[in-house]
Amino acid sequence: MPPHEPSRSYDAVIVGGGHNGLVAAAYLARAGRSVLVLERLGRTGGAAVSTRPFAGVDARLSRYSYLVSLLPRKIVRDLGLNFRVRGRTVSSYTPVERAGRPTGLLVGGGERRTREAFARLTGGAREYEAWKRFYGMTGRVAERVFPTLTAPLPTREELRARVDDEAAWRALFEEPVGVTIEENFNDDLVRGVVLTDAVIGTFADAHDASLAQNRCFLYHVIGGGTGAWDVPVGGMGALTDALATTARAAGAVLATGHEAVRIDTDGHRAEIGYRTADGEGTVAARHVLVNASPQELAALTGSTAPEPAEGAQLKVNMLLTRLPRLRDRSVDPREAFSGTFHIAEGYEQLATAHAQAAAGELPAAPPSEIYCHSLTDRTILGPDLADRGYQTLTLFGLHTPARLFTRDNAAVREELLKSTLAQLDAHLAEPLTDCLAVDADGRPCIEAKTPLDLERDLRLPGGNIFHRALAWPYAQPGTGRWGVETGHANVLLCGAGAVRGGGVSGVPGHNAAMAVLESDARTI
DSSP: OOSSOOOSEEEEEEEOOBHHHHHHHHHHHHTTOOEEEEESSSSSBTTSOEEOOSTTOOBOEEOSOOOBSSOOHHHHHHHTOOOOEEOOSEEEEEEEEETTEEEEEEEESOHHHHHHHHHHHHSSSHHHHHHHHHHHHHHHHHHHHGGGGGSSOOOHHHHHHHHOOHHHHIIIIISOHHHHHHHHOOOHHHHHHHHGGGSSSOOOOTTOTTOHHHHHHHHHHOGGGTTOOBEETTOTHHHHHHHHHHHHHTTOEEEETOEEEEEEEOSSOEEEEEEETTEEEEEEEEEEEEOSOHHHHHHHHTOOOOOOOOOOOEEEEEEESSOOOBSOTTSOHHHHTTSEEEESOOHHHHHHHHHHHHTTOOOSSOOEEEEOHHHHOGGGBOHHHHHTTOEEEEEEEOSOOGGGGSSOHHHHHHHHHHHHHHHHHTTBSSOGGGTBOBOTTSOBSEEEEOHHHHHHHHOOGGGOTTSSOOOOSSOOTTOTTTSOBOSSTTEEEOSTTSTTOOSSOOHHHHHHHHHHHHHHHHHO
16 A cells, blocks of 8 residues: 555556556656556565465465566566576476386486487487477577567568568467477477477367467467576566566556456546545546456456456465485486476377366376476575575466366365376375475465466456467457557556466566557657
């Protein structure tokens, strides 16, 4: 709560203080506009926050979103943010049992080491050469597509010309990604590692005709123009704290505990009604930017809400006293967990899990992936925990759509968590529970969030981390110049549900701010 009530009128009112709303606020305030951010919760940050979820334990975990790839360096530079990321030397490790013995695929640590890891797993050089060709192709697409995210939307043909590679365009934009994966790779495990980027938070099969999996894959391989996924130093909350500091310093008012309840607009001026613990109030604005879901936008404006696209993930946060030992003794756990540790994510395993979930059943072998933030960034741990060798683990489960939890969210969450950890334990030389820290009340330091939990905590429709199905990064009928426009001329959507939204990127916030400044320039 700010030290005073909001003034009566602003150039821009932003509904929602998540990272995109804060990006928009910072840009507009630095451009000399008066800005008010109305945030329902008692803090800003939305899903990009760091918290201490375990009682009496000084570990600041990225509770919801946890890695950074899509945040353009342009935004960090433009806003002068005190925020850094660190790269991971290991991209991934995927354990598997072959010929009755534990082994796995380590990607990272240099080209020679990665080549040798492929050869040990697959018995030859073919899969590694295919890997190099495939990711060479996605890297070239990333270099050409990523810079367009903070510019007005290109047309489909303009983006196709920019990609300038018909085979790449067909593979990523026109054919199901499963076709491309099967054409390029033979090994089931290698195929699965590639496919995971297409189904993170997206419930789709490799051959889904909607190409939802292709859109998800594209956004996971173009970040930063390289596709690299980096660790936010200080946790994800370090980003939103830096954004809030910058926005305030530029003059924006951040009103927490203020829930927007309606937007009335004639296309030129708007009145925003809000609710606090003490009552209700209104403010006026020339522009309204909604950093919330399309469903919330519809509710605020009295419009027809689109059908939600359900979320399909399990998010688990853990604190360990030490990393567990692996059955595959050829890999140091500190390397295996520093990248993305894939569990039950072979190609056929992913297909089976999707089919079971589509039939209304929990996957028998739930696929998931883990990484250890504290191996790359020890600052999220208090000095005592860091000195004693404690480590964090973040697990992200796939193919668990919201519909599976509606009968009994708590019971299904517990069942899924148990079976997910059992899949991990199958590759460990000791049970994970032996390594879990305990909180001040003697409880294990582990928490799980289902799509229904995210819908309740963060108002994500259906628990969808992208707010709705991801869109292609080019103009389509009704998308507008920046991909943030709505049916009301002075109301913009600056959340993850905007075109080119999803992930921790700040792109919708940047683009909404640019649309406002362009509109102002036309009226001067």
